[in-house]
Amino acid sequence: MFLINVKEEKRRLRARCKKLRESCPPEVKARLDKALTEKVLGLEEYKACETLFVFVSSPIECDTRQIIADALQRGKRVAVPRCADRSGKMDFYYIRSFDDLSRGTFGLEEPDPQTCERVTDLSSGFCIVPGLCFDLEGYRVGFGKGYYDRFLDEFGGVTAGICYTKFTEKQLPRGAFDRHTDILVTERFINRN
Secondary structure, eight states, X not given: OOOOOHHHHHHHHHHHHHHHHHTSOHHHHHHHHHHHHHHHHHOHHXXXXXXXXXXXXXXXXXOOHHHHHHHXXXXXXXXXXXXXXXXXXEEEEEESSGGGEEEOGGGOEEEXXXXXXXXXXXXXXXXXXXXXXXXXXXXXXXXXXXXXHXXXXXXXXXXXXXXXXXXXXXXXXXXXXXOOOSEEEOSSOEEEO
């Protein structure tokens, strides 16, 4: 029987995906982000949600800014994460605009806990989940800190992973604490799990 070292395999996937994403030409990334955003905005789950849980993308991630702008314009409550500490815990806070964000942990744009309201009800909503790569069952390889897996343990709403098609696999290595998303959205297809 062949056993794989899940941590080691994920580490290799993470390094490969980061390198590929960093080398993507800006015009190609812009085209992929536009198509992906259109797919997300067309989801019935997105249209129907009152609260959108969404990360603020870093330069190598699928862009979420247009999704956030659309949700704010539609009057949805938009909740974005803030790393509570480096131990893997994050809290979500409601934002009213991009002005509520500033550089935080790991250099990511995060809400200011002094001026933004912390989300206390995680029983519903629509959450867009980041990942460097996803498989067709909605499992992901993220940046390796475990923040989203911990959050998804508590979240009771619908989850959608977003990823470029090039970074999807039939099946990824997974550990006991890995959580899958309900939907996988790429610039080319939508897969429901």
